[in-house]
Amino acid sequence: MKNTIFLFFSIFFIFILTCGCKSNFYTVYPVFETTPVHTPNDAADDIAIFIHPDNPEVRAIVATNKKVGLEVYDQQGKRIHEYPFGLVNNVDLRQHVPWNGKFITIVGGSNRTDNSLVFYQLDENTLELRPLHLQIIKSSVDEVYGFCLYLAQDACYAFVASKTGLVEQWKLSPDAQSMLNAKMVRNFNAGAQSEGLVADDETATLYLAVEDWGIRKYKAGPDADTLSTTIDLVRRNKNLKDDMEGLTLYLQPDGKGYLIVSSQGNNSYAVYERSGNNRYLCSFKIKSKDNIGGTSDTDGIDATSQPFGKYNKGIFIAQDGHNGKSNQNFKIVDFNDIQRIIDLNAQQQTH
Numbered sequence: 001m002k003n004t005i006f007l008f009f010s011i012f013f014i015f016i017l018t019c020g021c022k023s024n025f026y027t028v029y030p031v032f033e034t035t036p037v038h039t040p041n042d043a044a045d046d047i048a049i050f051i052h053p054d055n056p057e058v059r060a061i062v063a064t065n066k067k068v069g070l071e072v073y074d075q076q077g078k079r080i081h082e083y084p085f086g087l088v089n090n091v092d093l094r095q096h097v098p099w100n101g102k103f104i105t106i107v108g109g110s111n112r113t114d115n116s117l118v119f120y121q122l123d124e125n126t127l128e129l130r131p132l133h134l135q136i137i138k139s140s141v142d143e144v145y146g147f148c149l150y151l152a153q154d155a156c157y158a159f160v161a162s163k164t165g166l167v168e169q170w171k172l173s174p175d176a177q178s179m180l181n182a183k184m185v186r187n188f189n190a191g192a193q194s195e196g197l198v199a200d201d202e203t204a205t206l207y208l209a210v211e212d213w214g215i216r217k218y219k220a221g222p223d224a225d226t227l228s229t230t231i232d233l234v235r236r237n238k239n240l241k242d243d244m245e246g247l248t249l250y251l252q253p254d255g256k257g258y259l260i261v262s263s264q265g266n267n268s269y270a271v272y273e274r275s276g277n278n279r280y281l282c283s284f285k286i287k288s289k290d291n292i293g294g295t296s297d298t299d300g301i302d303a304t305s306q307p308f309g310k311y312n313k314g315i316f317i318a319q320d321g322h323n324g325k326s327n328q329n330f331k332i333v334d335f336n337d338i339q340r341i342i343d344l345n346a347q348q349q350t351h
Contacts, residue, residue, distance in 0.1 A: 027285055090197070198259075215231035
């Protein structure tokens, strides 16, 4: 009888604790949005921000329409270039890449048309893209999916992940005509479907979102081991709801800044410290305001701490999976607003 009573109260106590664990989300609002993609349904996906290294007045957003190819938007979110490159799922870019005695901006992505990696040079003045490779760069994973670039001291690298969790690392180098060669230098298995990838060039760290599991980090160097460290788990953090999708970094000096993940299952974004053990800080949602809708079912995200026009602390961009009655697009948030909720959360934690 005593054992039965003890079991009853144990179950009751766990039930009360579970019911009392409510999710907590802050709210931010978009300040502008991009032109919707031309194609309906699930088409827009991932984005990468460009700011001219010598002329910060020249800014752009490179995005995927995964039913067509790549699109380039200006700093107001207006589409200025379209490229039918194929079923490009994820995209990333790196600026100031050493390339046969000069520096260029490389845009890369995962192309599901032929299970390949694709790379382009972004003209830093016209914001046009031109192919950087002459031959198809075939991946050996079952289906290319997540993608990011990593700029190390010795070279620029690309990571591509598959729907089964296989990850490849490719070294990029120029030939005599400044066209791109790619060589696969490392592979490992993340264990399950993974799309969100982002590399921290300064700390040589690769972050990976395992969709129904959580967030891991690996060493990004091509000769490093493939051991991983767990950042967070869906089952451990009440503010996370699978799938874990896009990942991005908000970079600040001296290793400071934030790691942000798209928690697709509850239409939110979780913020972690960039440094140390990547401590979880808070979560926020993007709600509608001034005739600009909020976001839901977000795939890709990106952020920059560089001033983006009047947004002096940079911007955060999120794909919107619904966008009302229009085709999908991308919503832009002033990072000042995100920083305010991070600071507010820190104040609340100390009281």
